[in-house]
Amino acid sequence: MYRHQLRSVHREVLEVLVKLYDQSRRMVKSREVAKILGKDEGTVRNIIMWLKSMGYVESRTGPAGGYVPTLKAYEAIKSIAPQLIEPGYGIVIVFRDGEDIRLAAISMEIIGLFSAEPARALVKVMGDLTLVEEGLRVRIESLPRRKLVIEGIIKRRDLNASELLVEMTKMAVIPEELVENVGSKRLITVKAKDSLREVARTLYVNGIRGAPVIDDEGNIVGFITTTDIAMVVANNEDVNAPVSKYMRRTVFTISSKESIAEAMRIMDFYGVGRLLIINPVTKKPTGIITRTDILRHIVAF
Structure with missing residues (x-):
């Protein structure tokens, strides 16, 4: 569906980014893509920013930041769509009318953990947010070993930013033990x-x-x-x-x-x-x- 929209210079960068993400399930740095392609990092970064503007890539700033491909990216290169049970950070399970809506969580920030007010989690997700409504109960699990589990209520849904603001009611860290x-x-x-x-x-x-x-x-x-x-x-x-x-x-x-x-x-x-x-x-x-x-x-x- 999207193949004809990508020029070869865009496609090769996107294909490498997808491959690196599939291998590591973490944020991909522009320098990693540049090293594999043998190109200047600045050039690669500009291409990635174009891919982001077109909806093929999501990004996060900071030392732990980088880029992850979207579902549109997988469609574009006719690759196998990622399994949403093993995304880069974890999984978001929204409970609505007796059914579970599952979204991939690619980043999460916990806000106000030491405040008198209820702590909140700002979650960047990949998936169809139009199925999600404010006020629904949600569960967030880190994967693959489910070390962190958070439950709460969705307080805000941002379709443009692909983010959910969750008021936390429970949080547990599961120790790695046999x-x-x-x-x-x-x-x-x-x-x-x-x-x-x-x-x-x-x-x-x-x-x-x-x-x-x-x-x-x-x-x-x-x-x-x-x-x-x-x-x-x-x-x-x-x-x-x-x-x-x-x-x-x-x-x-x-x-x-x-x-x-x-x-x-x-x-x-x-x-x-x-x-x-x-x-x-x-x-x-x-x-x-x-x-x-x-x-x-x-x-x-």
């Missing part, structure tokens, strides 16, 4: 043929809210929680029936070598509060990690 170092290695299991009454007693005695269910060969076949048991009691069903009748047959797992940020992502996505930890080599369960385990670790951190 699941195996945070979860519990004390794995309590119950047998599929055990009665629900026996399982309830096991959970109570061990002070836990859920446990994997195993068959006679020791294979995990399900999961049971105190919530499941409470529903059986509330419905006046048979608490002497085998747990296999009421257990959850989908067991959510995570590798012991994954990060706690990944554990949080899985829990959020599936709406569960615990994951079975699996050894990636033996494929055997080695423990369990819960939301509480992660929360305690973050608070201690």
